[in-house]
């Protein structure tokens with residue numbers, strides 16, 4: 047089992063990073079392999095809409111996303127975290143999500159017929175972490191929804207969605223017991239989901 051955490055904030059010690067790491071802790075306690083990546087450490091550009099991926103399900107752009115694709119493919123679950131930037135995910139996170147277009151496939155003669163490659167290879171699981179500075183959850187706008195819906199389109203079942211509010215300064219989340227607890231519980235639920243999946247698979251194979 048392998049879990050990938052993806053941080054969409056350039057603040058490496060920021061709130062998103064802290065909460066995504068907290069959500070990974072339940073896996074680390076069980077010695078399950080985890081990897082945390084910061085989008086900002088990779089150099090890649092936006093999807094250019096060339097449709098070059100549509101025959102191979104591989105992106106044709108030769109940049110650092112090519113280092114991230116194998117990590118996504120190899121992981122059983124993903125935890126995506128983003129700060130709210132103008133009621134939406136950060137630009138880095140949006141660029142990252144757009145580059146996952148190569149994991150979707152469309153019928154050539156009817157664009158309304160489409161699926162993700164995970165529908166063929168097997169559903170995956172996810173948790174999301176959205177962070178904002180304002181005190182009302184509405185002020186994070188579509189941040190959590192964008193993370194959730196994008197993952198769902200890629201056939202990830204999103205089992206937990208953390209919406210952490212009232213966090214502004216870098217690292218403030220490390221003192222926010224409520225947000226830390228929510229992130230940990232989100233990770234625990236993702237872990238329990240994967241364990242249940244393993245148990246059912248084992249029973250079915252007997």
Ligand SMILES: Cc1cc2nc3c(=O)[nH]c(=O)nc-3n(C[C@H](O)[C@H](O)[C@H](O)COP(=O)(O)O)c2cc1C
Pocket residue numbers: 055056057059060061062063128129130131132133134177178179180185186187213214215216217
């Ligand atoms: C460009 C920009 C836009 C932001 N937009 C919002 C917003 O729409 N709503 C909100 O509540 N906070 C907003 N914030 C605040 C951040 O979401 C908040 O500081 C968050 O804790 C940053 O997370 P990080 O520490 O992981 O970078 C914005 C911050 C920046 C820099």
